[in-house]
Amino acid sequence: MLQLNYIRDNKELVIRKLQVKNFKNAEEVITNIITLDDERKATQKELDDVKGKQNLIAKEIGGLFREGKKEEAEAKKQETVALKESEKVFAEKMSEVEQKIREALLSVPNLPHDSVPLGKGEEDNEVVAMVGEIPQLAEDAVPHWDLCAKYDIIDFNLGNKITGAGFPVYKGKGAKLQRALINFFLEEGEKDGYLEVQPPLMVNEQSAIATGQLPDKEAQMYVVTLDKFYMIPTAEVPVTNIFRDTIVDKKDFPIQRCAYSQCFRREAGSYGKDVRGLNRLHQFDKVEIVCIDSPEHSYEQLEVMKKHVGGLLDKLGLPYRILRLCGGDISFTSALTFDFEVYSAAQQRWLEVSSVSNFESYQANRLKVRYKDENGKMQLCHTLNGSALALPRVVAALLENNQTPEGIVVPEVLRKYTGFDIIN
RNA sequence: GGAAAGUUGGCUGAGUGGUCGAUAGCGGCGGUCUUGAAAACCGUUGACCUUCACGGGUCCGGGGGUUCGAAUCCCUCACUUUCCGCCA
Secondary structure: OHHHHHHHHHHHHHHHHHOOOOOOOHHHHHHHHHHHHHHEEEEEEEEHHHHHHOOOOOOHHHHHHHOHHHHHHHHHHOOOOOOHHHHHHHHHHHHHHHHHHEEEHHOOOOOOOOOOOOOOOHHHOOOOOOOOOOOOOOOOOOOOHHHHHHOEEEEEHHHHHOOOOOEEOOOOHHOOOOOOOHHHHHHHHHOOOOOHHHHHHHHOOOHHOOOOOOOOOOOHOOOOOOOOOOEEOOOOOHHHOOOOEEEHHHOOEEEEEEEEEEEEEEOOOOOOHHOOOOOOOEEEEEEEEEEEEEOHHHOOOHHHHHHHHEEEEEEHOOOOOEEEEOOOOOOOOOOOOEEEEEEOOOOEEEEEEEEEEEEEOHHHHHHEEEEEOOOOOEEEOOEEEEEEEEEHHHHHHHHHHHEEEEEOOHHHHHHHHHHOOOEO
């Protein structure tokens, strides 16, 4: 959520920036919010006045009773009758206006950073880096879903039987490869100063609202109806909510957390080649990194996080590119996002394996994560997060890119975790 | 699943209808003492809305009610803890 005072002070800038995000009717929506807020202020003043008068009378009555002046006190009581009536009217108007403001603010996305390019969709994203060599595969190279079947390491049909599409069963070396990647990612995180946490996989409604999954993305989550819990779509939700309603110490910046979790996404509306094999799953494994920092340093921290994510891919020997998402493709809550995509050589496709974002104070405003600045003033923190990394597509690329006539070669860095160097 | 007790400021914990935004301790900040630190002592220390300011208002888990007046009484919801039952 944007801060109302910021909108008031920077109306033109806000409207201009919202247009970069292709937000419709920016001018109208923003003008309306300010008008509503003016109304709120006026109403509050009247309400405060009425309450002030009542408080005064109540005190007088208290004094009169103590002095034993009963009749005078009773007379005073009459004075409050009219005040109570108008209090009711103003209070109703107040909550009505506040509700309208809240709804309007929730509908406004975060403002994009100055560096966010204009654009409508993914075709307009800016490629900022290309790292590694695109592997040249043999003529008979096959996509990962064939390799999974050939070596019997990931069984999609079995998952279909047990649950449904998008819930594969990992077997033997496939399962071990999963464990190896998780351990590798977590230990690399620890090396770079991230404290490991293991969060709940279900969250309550409040947590889902705080990080922005509700109300807009409700259809993407699995819901435990009996208890009204939501299966997490990413560890970002529980890990960021660790800090909900807290005042953190600026001495602790940057606060860095990493967490492995399974993630659950309904992925309503997906179809075709996008969902083949490991490309898009309903349940998948991911190590997430979450940071909290001051507004002054959050963009520095974003670079630090990018370096961490890139380092993981370097070590795995996967070719990748980094995209700066354009206004049309960047998420509702993000100010600046870099996507990391690995090249999956048999599919000849780029697959997104990480998304690293700075949310500035947008999430923090809903979460109420604050710190005291040098002057002792309360300030909202900046929150950031990124995948480091999501497993399935990393596995897809590893299988495809490393296939040889003898089998699939396990990257050097993973061997101490897998205990084998080839899948055959 | 059954029963009981709770939810107060950064933390612990008083307060059961009127100078209570709230006693006290811890912690934090400032100071005295000290070469420095610790200890001791003194002072200070909640958030939010509104206002140029003075000031006014809100907040004692959430919501509603009673009352001239609610942290305090009533209703309701949520959560926590303890005991019993069940159990990885």
